[in-house]
Amino acid sequence: MSTEAHNHTADHHDDHGHHHKDTFITKYIFSIDHKMISKQYLITGLFMGIIGIAMSILFRLQLAWPDKQFTVYEIFLGKWGAEGIMDPNVYLALVTIHGTIMVFFVLTAGLSGTFSNLLIPLQIGARDMASGFLNMVSYWLFFLSSIIMVMSLFVEAGPAAAGWTIYPPLSALPQAMPGSGAGMTLWLVSMAIFIASSLLGSLNYIVTVINLRTKGMSMTRLPLTIWAFFVTAIIGVVSFPVLFSAALMLIMDRSFGTSFFLSDIYIAGEVLHNQGGSPVLFEHLFWFLGHPEVYIVLLPALGITSEIIATNSRKPIFGYRAMVASILAIAFLSTIVWGHHMFVSGMNPFLGSVFTFTTLLIAIPSAVKAFNYITTLWKGNLQLNPAMLFSIGLVSTFISGGLTGIILGDSALDINVHDTYFVVAHFHLVMGISALYGLFAGVYHWFPRMFGRMMNKNLGYIHFWVTVIGAYGIFFPMHFIGMAGLPRRYYTNTAFPYFDDLANINVVITIFAIITAAVQLVFLYNFIASIFYGKKAPQNPWKSNTLEWTAPVKHIHGNWPGPIPQVYRWSYDYSKLNKAGDDYVIAGQDFVPQNIPLQEDEEEMNH
Amino acid sequence: MTGFLIIAVLVLFAVAVWQMKGIFQMSQINKSDDSQIANDKDNRFNGKLMIWFLVFFYVFLIYGFWKWTSVLLPEAASEHGQDIDLLMLISMVLIMFVLVITQFLLHYFAFKYHGKKGQKAVFFADNDKLEFIWTIIPVIVLAGLIIYGLFTWTDIMNVSEDEDTLVVELYAKQFTWEARYSGQDNTLGEANVRFVEGMNTVGIDASDPYSTDDVVTRELRLPVGKKVLFKMRSQDVLHSAYMPHFRAQMNTVPGMITQFAFTPTITTAEMRQNPEMIAKVENINQLRNDKNVELTAKGEETLEPYEFDYLLLCNKICGASHYNMQMKIIVETQEDFDAWMAEQTTFGETLNP
Numbered sequence: 001m002s003t004e005a006h007n008h009t010a011d012h013h014d015d016h017g018h019h020h021k022d023t024f025i026t027k028y029i030f031s032i033d034h035k036m037i038s039k040q041y042l043i044t045g046l047f048m049g050i051i052g053i054a055m056s057i058l059f060r061l062q063l064a065w066p067d068k069q070f071t072v073y074e075i076f077l078g079k080w081g082a083e084g085i086m087d088p089n090v091y092l093a094l095v096t097i098h099g100t101i102m103v104f105f106v107l108t109a110g111l112s113g114t115f116s117n118l119l120i121p122l123q124i125g126a127r128d129m130a131s132g133f134l135n136m137v138s139y140w141l142f143f144l145s146s147i148i149m150v151m152s153l154f155v156e157a158g159p160a161a162a163g164w165t166i167y168p169p170l171s172a173l174p175q176a177m178p179g180s181g182a183g184m185t186l187w188l189v190s191m192a193i194f195i196a197s198s199l200l201g202s203l204n205y206i207v208t209v210i211n212l213r214t215k216g217m218s219m220t221r222l223p224l225t226i227w228a229f230f231v232t233a234i235i236g237v238v239s240f241p242v243l244f245s246a247a248l249m250l251i252m253d254r255s256f257g258t259s260f261f262l263s264d265i266y267i268a269g270e271v272l273h274n275q276g277g278s279p280v281l282f283e284h285l286f287w288f289l290g291h292p293e294v295y296i297v298l299l300p301a302l303g304i305t306s307e308i309i310a311t312n313s314r315k316p317i318f319g320y321r322a323m324v325a326s327i328l329a330i331a332f333l334s335t336i337v338w339g340h341h342m343f344v345s346g347m348n349p350f351l352g353s354v355f356t357f358t359t360l361l362i363a364i365p366s367a368v369k370a371f372n373y374i375t376t377l378w379k380g381n382l383q384l385n386p387a388m389l390f391s392i393g394l395v396s397t398f399i400s401g402g403l404t405g406i407i408l409g410d411s412a413l414d415i416n417v418h419d420t421y422f423v424v425a426h427f428h429l430v431m432g433i434s435a436l437y438g439l440f441a442g443v444y445h446w447f448p449r450m451f452g453r454m455m456n457k458n459l460g461y462i463h464f465w466v467t468v469i470g471a472y473g474i475f476f477p478m479h480f481i482g483m484a485g486l487p488r489r490y491y492t493n494t495a496f497p498y499f500d501d502l503a504n505i506n507v508v509i510t511i512f513a514i515i516t517a518a519v520q521l522v523f524l525y526n527f528i529a530s531i532f533y534g535k536k537a538p539q540n541p542w543k544s545n546t547l548e549w550t551a552p553v554k555h556i557h558g559n560w561p562g563p564i565p566q567v568y569r570w571s572y573d574y575s576k577l578n579k580a581g582d583d584y585v586i587a588g589q590d591f592v593p594q595n596i597p598l599q600e601d602e603e604e605m606n607h
Numbered sequence: 608m609t610g611f612l613i614i615a616v617l618v619l620f621a622v623a624v625w626q627m628k629g630i631f632q633m634s635q636i637n638k639s640d641d642s643q644i645a646n647d648k649d650n651r652f653n654g655k656l657m658i659w660f661l662v663f664f665y666v667f668l669i670y671g672f673w674k675w676t677s678v679l680l681p682e683a684a685s686e687h688g689q690d691i692d693l694l695m696l697i698s699m700v701l702i703m704f705v706l707v708i709t710q711f712l713l714h715y716f717a718f719k720y721h722g723k724k725g726q727k728a729v730f731f732a733d734n735d736k737l738e739f740i741w742t743i744i745p746v747i748v749l750a751g752l753i754i755y756g757l758f759t760w761t762d763i764m765n766v767s768e769d770e771d772t773l774v775v776e777l778y779a780k781q782f783t784w785e786a787r788y789s790g791q792d793n794t795l796g797e798a799n800v801r802f803v804e805g806m807n808t809v810g811i812d813a814s815d816p817y818s819t820d821d822v823v824t825r826e827l828r829l830p831v832g833k834k835v836l837f838k839m840r841s842q843d844v845l846h847s848a849y850m851p852h853f854r855a856q857m858n859t860v861p862g863m864i865t866q867f868a869f870t871p872t873i874t875t876a877e878m879r880q881n882p883e884m885i886a887k888v889e890n891i892n893q894l895r896n897d898k899n900v901e902l903t904a905k906g907e908e909t910l911e912p913y914e915f916d917y918l919l920l921c922n923k924i925c926g927a928s929h930y931n932m933q934m935k936i937i938v939e940t941q942e943d944f945d946a947w948m949a950e951q952t953t954f955g956e957t958l959n960p
Binding site for chain 1: 641642643644645649650653654656657660663664667668671675676677678679680688690691694695698699701702705706709710712713714716717720721722723726727728729730731732733734737738741742745746749752753756757759760761763764780781799800801803810842843844845847849851852854855856857858860861862863865887890891894895910913915918920921922923924925926927928929930931933
């Protein structure tokens, strides 16, 4: 196998692109070209994102005005929104599918899938992924799982509604809620396929980064994007199989009468035969993926941000080695903190102490990253392109959302805010909004690379400023209703009077949510219009150092028409001065691409 | 109030639209430059907006604390709750301190160093000293928080019983709570869902002699100043016994017994006299009165005035009526509690009336 792979690269090394002619199907549908696959991921991800965000608007309407009737429910929810009143089960289904879609389909596949595929071969100087075929299979499995997830919305008894964490017994017993019937079966099937897709993708990314780096591209010269994608893929390979096993056992409990997670249950007037299982076991298995998943979502966004902030600051990223070290530290710690989701699950309190300790440790590499970003801005020459703005926005939400993690990670404090809106506010800011900003930043920055055209910057500015205000407008007030003790996943907060005074805050949140969702249409318009009518992009619009900008604008199979570029330096030689210190290394040009050899009057750095 | 908030948000939206207009106008001036790459004008304009955003951020922060602190939970009504509140306060102050400074630096730098023609960025790739400082400071601060947090946690989760502890079982099922007091012997009888039948709603094992004096109730009454040990069971799916006023929460898990213990310190009557609580209840009743005006106009039934009570809420998604699964908690003096308890029928009496 290895010799075969080796020959394959050797063949391609001096390939001048004389391939057999692509048909429409091999070029646009069953493509094995990483650039096309990345576009497929992006567009599928955006499509799922539209569904996910639309759902959030529906349940936000319900939360803000629980006693009003909205015909929009009837339009979108059919029989569950009859006469403009939302059914409580469908409310739970909406929050469940919103969570599932946003976490897995948008921010895992849509973000990491898009940019890992686009950037890994281009930035490490490879013709394509190690296995183009597996890459194609990975995308089509993702597509299949998306289709099944969307199909599950149309099941007669309703889609899965047990929360995106699908804790059994609720998710195991159709007697407990209608969504746990066929809807949950489809959810599990969809996720099983999704996991297969994610594993194929991740293995491919890891193999590619390890084996296919071009000459001179040592690990310490890799752009931070690649470090982030590489480590993300490793976390995925370590943790996704555990979710698969949990899903498999849940399927067994649901369909084949096993008792992995079920014991002593009396429901719908009868005692079930199940004995000896434990829902806490499921929680452990779920969060063994569930927590690393947060970093699977976040690390690619941080990698993208590192690259964009350095390029647009015209400065090297501050503390490259510390950044790599913190990515590794975060990745390692992320696999041993899952128990902080379970402080009050009934597990042994001593475990709670251990998980508090490891959880608060993770704040250290995160703090280092935040400080390094801020220092990178210091004394830069900031080019405030939309991508740069979203990257700065990411640092902002990463800090504000991350800080409240200090409260939630502390087992003693978690007791009273666990499962309240405080948690919702925290994780939306730190992983949801931050990762979305990373996605937007990536799209604005690499759009010229993907589609050969520029996106409109002014529409980008409008998109950014309204989004950034709106996102804080949504999630900042949520901390207060959380600290007021309001539990999440409540269909309405007016069933008893105690929370009546939170109604106004919920209205504020919903209004911000509607505005923020509406402005995403500006992005969508900009995205689609620019694909067809955008201004033609120059080869290196952002004056960037990384290798993807040395490839021609027109996409060709194999990326570079001639030999693969060789690498002589790290990717952050922005504004580097020559030995005399009177001009840049290359006179009049404040960047030195990675494929430029060391100049005569240049001091060599340790990269 | 809602009207005011809506107006505030609309004003903000109008400001946003006005900003967009500015951007459009700017794009008109720069018609010759359509590279879609930020130029000096874009950098200056967006740099300024960074400062305006910072202002918005701080104003929003202050507004939030000024306006919404009144909706937060009142002082903790349990002994350990005061420790949690103190730790929360310390963490919150720390977070706010770091937040205000880092957001300032981030946005101020984004404004200060916005790109200009001829401006040279400083090649500043690393500095071990600086990085050491901002690694070690979080290490020290977090070490302090971890140690403090762990001591508090260990104290809270220590549920050791002594003779004076009141043992109460909380029993959860879709979508109600029941409480079971252990009676004279202060020991709960054995129980399992397999015994659930008719009047025996929580599945008590009638053959266990300890069960005879158990008392099952639909409201939770606790004597003030006495440690209560809750033993929790669930009949069907996961639920969570969340008692926010006591800073207490524990999941109820089918197939196992979970525990949580606390000592209530403030009676319901005292809490109703708490000035913060009086203000909160007044505010809620004001809102309900406003709604009643609407309801009367429509000829519908009006809402009753609200009086404060402690609540036990379900805080783990458990099905369609999850949002309405709660139980009233009353904290009262030992005498009142004993008097109430004497009126209750024991399990033995329920079986053989």
